[in-house]
Amino acid sequence: MSDDKSASKAPQNLSITTAFSRTLFSGCTAVVTGAGRGIGKCVADALAGCGATVLAHPGREAGRASAHGKSSSRQDPLAADFTSRDEQDRFASEILKLTDRIDVLIHNAGTMVGRFPAGDLGDTDYDLIVELNQSAPVRITRALLPALEKTAATNGTAAIVSTVSISATTGGSPGSSIYSASKGFISTWTRSLARELAPMNIRANAVSPGVIDTDFHARYSSPEKLEKTRTAIPLQRLGTPEDCAASYLFLASGALSGYITGQVLEINGGQR
Numbered sequence: 001m002s003d004d005k006s007a008s009k010a011p012q013n014l015s016i017t018t019a020f021s022r023t024l025f026s027g028c029t030a031v032v033t034g035a036g037r038g039i040g041k042c043v044a045d046a047l048a049g050c051g052a053t054v055l056a057h058p059g060r061e062a063g064r065a066s067a068h069g070k071s072s073s074r075q076d077p078l079a080a081d082f083t084s085r086d087e088q089d090r091f092a093s094e095i096l097k098l099t100d101r102i103d104v105l106i107h108n109a110g111t112m113v114g115r116f117p118a119g120d121l122g123d124t125d126y127d128l129i130v131e132l133n134q135s136a137p138v139r140i141t142r143a144l145l146p147a148l149e150k151t152a153a154t155n156g157t158a159a160i161v162s163t164v165s166i167s168a169t170t171g172g173s174p175g176s177s178i179y180s181a182s183k184g185f186i187s188t189w190t191r192s193l194a195r196e197l198a199p200m201n202i203r204a205n206a207v208s209p210g211v212i213d214t215d216f217h218a219r220y221s222s223p224e225k226l227e228k229t230r231t232a233i234p235l236q237r238l239g240t241p242e243d244c245a246a247s248y249l250f251l252a253s254g255a256l257s258g259y260i261t262g263q264v265l266e267i268n269g270g271q272r
Contacts, residue, residue, distance in 0.1 A: 025052035034109030092143035115175030157254035194262030210268025234270030
């Protein structure tokens with residue numbers, strides 16, 4: 001990211017837990033995957049700060065769990081590698097040992113795995129990308145759906161919020177075609193899921209981040225590429241996890257978005 005003084009900086013907004021009521025999710029149980037860093041960490045911590053009991057998936061390794069206070073209502077029950085179906089099933093089983101009621105399910109685990117030109121993409125890498133970004137949310141939703149249904153039947157609402165990507169719309173940059181396509185799948189699946197689950201009072205929406213300043217892009221994008229992207233964004237800056245997290249809370253809350261389902265909310269500074 002350039003230090004050019006012409007680059008816009010993120011505004012010093014109120015913290016998420018100040019902007020939202022600290023009791024907004026009081027009594028609620030939220031499951032957040034991919035919560036060890038970046039957007040997922042920010043979302044999980046914000047939900048906990050607003051009163052939810054958060055069961056957070058820290059990633060493949062327990063060491064990725066975020067630091068949080070001893071009095072926090074966030075728990076990191078199980079690290080799991082979601083490129084493995086057995087690990088997905090094990091994670092869902094562990095969640096259901098902890099609770100039989102889920103108010104909010106956030107699907108955030110996922111990554112590009114690498115940049116693979118179309119002619120070089122091997123079957124192993126293809127399968128890993130699709131399993132992690134596409135199959136895992138479907139399989140985990142299937143396993144946890146009874147707990148969401150139980151909450152919705154009692155409280156009149158439950159919510160699923162999935163992370164997609166601006167690349168689902170644009171097709172992404174070279175070497176990311178399968179990642180982009182897997183995120184496009186989640187966008188379409190979200191809209192279909194919303195229709196199917198509406199009679200059960202379970203809402204399904206997605207957040208589509210643009211280029212967010214996290215270690216995702218430190219791994220897969222060069223500083224020069226990020227700077228070129230920044231100058232093309234109308235707001236003249238990359239996004240932050242905090243820019244995204246409030247949208248997840250908005251879509252997760254029946255009080256704030258109870259009549260919103262089947263939507264993909266773009267958070268990209270005006271980027272197209």
